[in-house]
Amino acid sequence: xxxxxxxxxxxxxxxxxxxxxxxxxxxxxxxxxxxxxxxxxxxxxxxxxxxxxxxxxxxxxxxxxxxxxxxxxxxxxxxxxxxxxxxxxxxxxxxxxxxxxxxxxxxxxxxxxxxxxxxxxxxxxxxxxxxxxxxxxxxxxxxxxxxxxxxxxxxxxxxxxxxxxxxxxxxxxxxxxxxxxxxxxxxxxxxxxxxxxxxxxxxxxxxxxxxxxxxxxxxxxxxx
Amino acid sequence: xxxxxxxxxxxxxxxxxxxxxxxxxxxxxxxxxxxxxxxxxxxxxxxxxxxxxxxxxxxxxxxxxxxxxxxxxxxxxxxxxxxxxxxxxxxxxxxxxxxxxxxxxxxxxxxxxxxxxxxxxxxxxxxxxxxxxxxxxxxxxxxxxxxxxxxxxxxxxxxxxxxxxxxxxxxxxxxxxxxxxxxxxxxxxxxxxxxxxxxxxxxxxxxxxxxxxxxxxxxxxxxxxxxxxxxxxxxxxxx
Numbered sequence: 001x002x003x004x005x006x007x008x009x010x011x012x013x014x015x016x017x018x019x020x021x022x023x024x025x026x027x028x029x030x031x032x033x034x035x036x037x038x039x040x041x042x043x044x045x046x047x048x049x050x051x052x053x054x055x056x057x058x059x060x061x062x063x064x065x066x067x068x069x070x071x072x073x074x075x076x077x078x079x080x081x082x083x084x085x086x087x088x089x090x091x092x093x094x095x096x097x098x099x100x101x102x103x104x105x106x107x108x109x110x111x112x113x114x115x116x117x118x119x120x121x122x123x124x125x126x127x128x129x130x131x132x133x134x135x136x137x138x139x140x141x142x143x144x145x146x147x148x149x150x151x152x153x154x155x156x157x158x159x160x161x162x163x164x165x166x167x168x169x170x171x172x173x174x175x176x177x178x179x180x181x182x183x184x185x186x187x188x189x190x191x192x193x194x195x196x197x198x199x200x201x202x203x204x205x206x207x208x209x210x211x212x213x214x215x216x217x218x219x220x221x222x223x224x
Numbered sequence: 225x226x227x228x229x230x231x232x233x234x235x236x237x238x239x240x241x242x243x244x245x246x247x248x249x250x251x252x253x254x255x256x257x258x259x260x261x262x263x264x265x266x267x268x269x270x271x272x273x274x275x276x277x278x279x280x281x282x283x284x285x286x287x288x289x290x291x292x293x294x295x296x297x298x299x300x301x302x303x304x305x306x307x308x309x310x311x312x313x314x315x316x317x318x319x320x321x322x323x324x325x326x327x328x329x330x331x332x333x334x335x336x337x338x339x340x341x342x343x344x345x346x347x348x349x350x351x352x353x354x355x356x357x358x359x360x361x362x363x364x365x366x367x368x369x370x371x372x373x374x375x376x377x378x379x380x381x382x383x384x385x386x387x388x389x390x391x392x393x394x395x396x397x398x399x400x401x402x403x404x405x406x407x408x409x410x411x412x413x414x415x416x417x418x419x420x421x422x423x424x425x426x427x428x429x430x431x432x433x434x435x436x437x438x439x440x441x442x443x444x445x446x447x448x449x450x451x452x453x454x455x456x457x458x459x460x461x462x463x
Binding site: 010070071072073074075076077079080083099103106151152153155156158159160162163166173176179180185188189191192193195196199200203 | 291292294295296297298299300301303304306307308310311388391392395396402405406408409414417418420421424425428458459460461462463
């Protein structure tokens with residue numbers, strides 16, 4: 001690759017102003033890809049977590065399989081899926097969703113496991129059914145840990161969406177790739193800075209959501 | 225199944241093991257991409273975390289670094305470094321990768337060093353002071369040995385994460401095992417892509433194993449409690 005002209009400024013603001021629509025579109029696509037992955041991943045994870053909590057023996061195999069999925073480099077996974085699902089949103093989402101599973105499942109199970117036994121017994125003594133206990137007792141108590149998981153999964157997904165640019169999607173990753181290919185620093189910086197901002201912003205929103213949903217919590221969930 | 229046979233054939237082919245694009249050369253490149261950022265991050269984050277933990281100060285700082293560090297997508301950080309590095313005349317690929325991996329390596333080490341030392345039983349610390357230990361001795365002989373499992377877990381999480389993420393360096397023209405994935409992608413050679421992914425996974429597992437051994441080796445056998453399995457799912461996947 002050839003080094004860019006040293007006279008080239010880091011950012012050409014007139015390029016940014018004249019491409020605002022495009023940048024906005026990429027941001028929206030980035031959010032959409034992230035949202036789908038998190039939503040689908042969370043639903044699958046809830047089901048798998050419930051199975052793991054009900055039938056303890058399944059927990060080890062579930063975390064093993066999702067752990068193996070998690071350790072596949074995203075670049076490789078996307079490329080390997082192309083022969084099966086083409087250059088499509090499906091390809092991107094299969095990868096993105098599979099990476100959220102381990103994070104979600106570990107945190108949901110750990111959160112519900114962390115509910116003190118006395119609390120459960122008190123709930124049973126008050127005549128709670130299993131389902132009501134789960135929804136009204138266990139999930140709220142587990143919430144900080146679950147949200148910690150959602151935060152990690154969100155940051156993971158926002159970051160990895162940029163890599164789907166290599167298979168023609170990518171949201172803000174498209175800008176980055178375009179900048180890299182042409183060694184034109186403006187889109188490269190706009191794309192990467194916006195994706196960092198997006199990750200920090202969503203993370204901050206989730207912190208606020210946690211505060212709002214757990215008014216009783218004095219101490220923050222510690223992760224480890 | 226023919227695909228897996230092709231992958232096996234790729235690994236058996238002597239050509240895959242020779243020259244600057246061979247497996248040994250790529251593994252070495254990958255390791256040199258990973259080792260220095262982790263070493264520098266350790267040289268900064270560990271003393272800082274241990275000192276703050278000893279003084280029971282800077283909780284907000286340690287937690288903030290960890291939180292912000294966690295929220296940075298590593299690919300974006302890697303790429304932001306590219307124009308800066310070019311501007312500074314440092315070249316295209318090595319330094320941006322170095323900077324991104326360095327930033328990635330700091331949070332787990334800092335938080336673990338901090339919490340590990342801070343959470344040493346205060347009774348133990350007090351009695352060592354009562355026996356006339358200086359602050360330095362308390363730190364060196366009591367707090368660090370007791371916190372060592374947690375500290376090494378932090379180094380291990382950082383190292384595994386960095387080894388896996390160094391794969392992305394290939395995207396900005398760097399070397400390492402990511403080259404197999406990127407070059408395979410460019411030439412539609414899925415066998416090579418798969419081989420590259422497999423090598424990255426194996427290298428990550430070896431890294432994990434190496435630090436588990438370190439832990440067994442360095443942690444005093446008197447400390448019965450070993451730190452739990454380093455849970456890689458507690459930091460965002462960046463690769």
